[in-house]
Amino acid sequence: MATDQTVSSRSTRDASQQSQSTLSCPECSGTLVTANREAHCRECGLIVDENQLDHGPEWFASEADSSRRRTGAPLTAGRHDRGLSTEIGRYRDGQGNTLSGQKRRQLNRLRREHRRSQWRSKRERNLATGLGEVRRLVSALGLSDSLREQACSLFRRAQKEDLCRGRSLEGVAAASVYAVSRCNGLGRPLEEISQVATCSRSQLECAYSAMNTELELPTAVPQPKSVLPRLATELGAPDEIQYRALELATIAANVGITTGRHPHGFAAACLYRAGQERGWMTSQQELAAVSNTSPKTIRAHRDTLLEVLEDQEKG
Template structure:
């Protein structure tokens, strides 16, 4: 009876040790460190475990009460189906090996039928076209991914409000990008966006006016500080001159002399004045060409800025 109890306790102890993770090195009882998918001993360097698989969930929903099970990629506003579509590969299989010619022809037929059945209606096809144009404009301007998500969501909202009827999809897409830049305070002008968009500036202005009226966008007034870094980058302005120009722009905003003035023109005037103070010479004609204004406008803003500095 005592022998049976001893063997039972030994089996239970071994089972418990197998079920619990190793807390110390089996060789020297040193501390274990887990890094780069391997667990090693800090003292003797023995690798206890390697190539450990992370069997946890890849993505978590925003709702804390939702299921935390293993799922695919997160939903996104960039795709017309929110990222739930299927993509068929081309010349290689899942292991990276080349596939035969017969298999490639079969995949080409499947890809063609899949492309034909990808959109359930013309409205969904227009949505995919518009979202693709939004992604292209965002990529050409080099904007952040968060702005891309907001612009795609805004385009989807505009289509739900039937603002695409009678207007080009390219114009609504470009207006969505411009509206997101305005709402977030980024200094992107109509000329910049129309230059990379597939529509004219007049169509862009028409689409933005309709979206601003119908959707009641929370747009903010563009400030010279938001426009100034882009102008300084195009002109190759030194850092000390740019910092002084930002100080002058902030000073003008505090004095409320930027109200009703062209933000790019006032930013160009700040750069001109900062260049004079720091010994960096630039002509008013060069500043006017970059800021899409005239030398007369720059001189008028410079005089208003000098009045504040002389107080």
């Protein structure tokens, strides 16, 4: 109660000091009006003060409930019940106190029964298993939370269209992550996702092919500039080399020579050419190992890129 009185007295004191310091407009000496967290002049419209701090409480209490309880975590598509399920603790209560042995045994029994009654059907249980695999893959690949939500929503859509029937749940989950990365223009190859997935690459490709056909995914064509940052990071290339390689990839995309070519191989060729121009030497074997291509492919793309650069210099 004393805290509330202190906050209210502080806000009243700040408001009185502000009203005394801004009684008139500094431009035309007009009357100031305070509305929507800003003070402006009524005559000339000059904004004197804006984005004022609200020193009041950040909670709102009603007459029926005067407590300061929050509503909990927001809804998420990453869980089968949107995050509304109850989670029973293990060793400590809500106040942080250690539970006794008898209370822990009781909570273990409650947790077991709660786990058995958590899913109303086998379909919901499969959904929880698939979404858990999606969250694990996103965490292992270091993707953002927004991509995690998109992948979980895509898995829900695939299950709704009965694409999980006859296929591995882990394969559909990995395909959802791969499809989201491709739709957002990220350079995540199948090899990288299959290495952290618990399914085989054939299961991943089969599930992705079915999802791409049935769901009509807006898959973007992979470009060399989308995979360049990852290759440059793995090689430890300097920033100037990466910027020059991005310029070369943009020039090649504008001309149209990247169409129908392996994006990783062409990105490696851009890095190799940028390194030659800036004096950063790296072998073709290293580039081929990182980009999962061959040195012959890198040399062929490099020669094509050199022809375009020579034509631009002549023109």
